[in-house]
Amino acid sequence: MLEIPSEMFGPGAKMNLTLLYDEQDAILVDAGLAGCERAIIAAMEAAGVPFDRLNKIIVTHHDFDHLSGLPGLLKLAGRKIEVLAHTEEIPYIEGTKDLTEKVKKAHADLPAEQLEAQLENYRKREKVAVDIALADGQELPYCGGIIAVHTPGHTPGHLCLYLKNAKTVVAGDATVADNGKLFGPAPIFTVDMPQAVKSVQKIAALKPEKIICYHGGLVSERVAEQLLAIK
Ligand SMILES: [Zn+2]
Numbered sequence: 001m002l003e004i005p006s007e008m009f010g011p012g013a014k015m016n017l018t019l020l021y022d023e024q025d026a027i028l029v030d031a032g033l034a035g036c037e038r039a040i041i042a043a044m045e046a047a048g049v050p051f052d053r054l055n056k057i058i059v060t061h062h063d064f065d066h067l068s069g070l071p072g073l074l075k076l077a078g079r080k081i082e083v084l085a086h087t088e089e090i091p092y093i094e095g096t097k098d099l100t101e102k103v104k105k106a107h108a109d110l111p112a113e114q115l116e117a118q119l120e121n122y123r124k125r126e127k128v129a130v131d132i133a134l135a136d137g138q139e140l141p142y143c144g145g146i147i148a149v150h151t152p153g154h155t156p157g158h159l160c161l162y163l164k165n166a167k168t169v170v171a172g173d174a175t176v177a178d179n180g181k182l183f184g185p186a187p188i189f190t191v192d193m194p195q196a197v198k199s200v201q202k203i204a205a206l207k208p209e210k211i212i213c214y215h216g217g218l219v220s221e222r223v224a225e226q227l228l229a230i231k
Contacts, residue, residue, distance in 0.1 A: 001212055002028075002043040004036050006065065009215070015065060016217045018170045019047055020143040020163070026053040027142060029161060029170050030060055030214060032069035034126075037076055040069065051077070056142070059085040059130070060172025061155040062092040063189070066214065068126045084132040084140075086150055089157025095127030099155065102191040110188075118188075134159065149203060153196025154185040160203055168210040169203050175227070177216025182226040200230045 002017040009015075017040065018029040026049050032040055041051045054077065060066055074081055091097035099122045107115055134140075136150035144165035151160045151174040161170040173189070174196070175182050190196050203211075204227035210220045211227075219226070 001218055002040060002047065003217070004032050004039050004043060006033055006036070008033070009065075013215075014217070016212060016214050017043075018161075018212050019044060019049060020146065021049050021053070022143045025055055025142045027056040027058060027146075028054060028073075029058045030066040030172065031057055031073055033065050034068040034072060036069050037072040040073065041076070054081055056082045056084060058134075058159070058161065059083065059089070059093060059128075060160070060170070060174075060214070061085075061089055061158040062125055063155065063173065064121070064125055066172065067093065067128065070128050071126060074128075082131045083128060084134055085130045086148065086157040086159040087133040087135060088150070088152070089155060089159065090130045090133055092125070092155065092157065093128055093130055095125065098122055098125065099191055102156075106191045106193075107188070139164075149206070151196075151199035151202060153192045153194075153199045154190045156191070158199070160199075162203075162206050162208065166210065167208055168212065169206065169208040169223075171203065171211050171213050173214055174199055174203060175211065175213050175230070177211075177213040177219045180219055180221055182211065182213070182219055182223070182230065184230045197231060200227055204228045204230075 003014045020027040134148040138148045140146040147162040149160040
């Protein structure tokens with residue numbers, strides 16, 4: 001797990017990117033905020049994985065705190081790094097679709113100004129080309145086996161990863177953690193909350209021993225039990 005400071009989410013806040021690696025592959029899950037590229041590269045080096053080994057980046061979803069660092073990382077690499085994402089998220093990542101209609105519907109009760117700020121936030125998302133489309137349940141033959149788990153709700157094509165060897169879920173924003181306690185995604189940033197709760201139950205069914213939340217970090221106590229309790 002690479003802890004990258006993200007003060008825009010409050011003092012001391014961090015984004016928790018996941019770095020998966022073995023002899024063949026070095027894979028980053030999510031790419032942080034624009035401007036954090038150097039911090040990500042330094043954190044990789046500190047983990048003993050030089051940036052020039054990075055060959056894949058898996059994007060859990062297109063929110064700016066997961067995606068806006070990606071163009072900078074690709075540029076700094078100056079070589080091919082494959083970008084992977086769930087099929088349904090690709091149009092949002094590539095910018096051919098946006099969530100404004102869904103956000104308007106889901107958050108119609110928000111004060112107009114707040115809703116407009118939300119919509120503006122979705123309109124200015126980064127646009128990045130994706131190389132490999134992932135399907136629900138697909139096993140990637142990297143780092144001991146990584147299973148793609150489609151977990152819609154927070155966004156339509158949100159993706160979690162299940163790391164077979166480590167019995168660990170990389171949750172993206174499907175769940176958030178606070179001091180070891182697990183919660184569902186923040187409703188205000190989620191386009192379909194009932195679907196997001198179903199997705200939490202889908203990852204609970206994997207009976208993970210550990211879970212890495214992008215916001216809140218690693219949780220390793222009573223993970224499956226905590227996930228089942230999210231309603
Ligand atoms: Zn996020």
